[in-house]
Amino acid sequence: MTQPLSAEERATLKSAAFGAVYLVSNAEPGALSMIKESLAASNAFARTTGLVRELLTTGNLPQLPSGASADVPATVLPALRRSVEILRTKAPGEVASYRSAVLHATEVVARAHDGISANEAAVLASVREALDSAD
Structure with missing residues (x-):
């Protein structure tokens, strides 16, 4: 890592990853499917491993988006x-x-x-595009 991540950046990375999961889960709503998902x-x-695992599995719960689906x-x-931009600047490796963790x-x-x-x-497809469009 070239520079430490701020608390706000860590929150962005975590919320974006869990938000992507939330998007997919809500594409086909249902109580049973939500539990499995x-x-x-x-x-x-x-x-996952390394910094990505630390970011996604420790700390506060992610702030998921609210409002209409x-x-x-x-x-x-x-x-x-924004998450890809943050990592590209502060932890390019x-x-x-x-990307792989979120897509998987x-x-x-x-x-x-x-x-x-x-x-x-x-x-x-929209998640993949968002992760790739930061290039």
């Missing part, structure tokens, strides 16, 4: 782009790990209940 996301993040992407997707967690969540639906696939 939450466990899948937790397990996926717990399997249609408004959530307007918060989460820019936060994902962690960018690929962060969202894909695991999408598959957790009856496979990936069309709505989930669309959300996965």
Whole structure:
């Protein structure tokens, strides 16, 4: 890491990652699927390593977006782009790990209940685009 991450930057990275999971989970709502998806996301993040694992599995709970479901992407997707920018500046060696962790967690969540639906696939594509557009 070239520079330490501030508390605000850590919160952005964590909230963006969990927000991406939240987006996928809400693409196909349902109580049973939400439980399976939450466990899948937790397990996926717990399997990461290094700084990314520390960021995603320690500290305060992430601040998830509130408001209407249609408004959530307007918060989460820019936060994902900002997260990549933060890492590129302060911990460039962690960018690929962060992207991989978020993409893996969202894909695991999408598959957790009856496979990936069309709505989930669309959300996965928007998450991938947000993570890649910061280049």
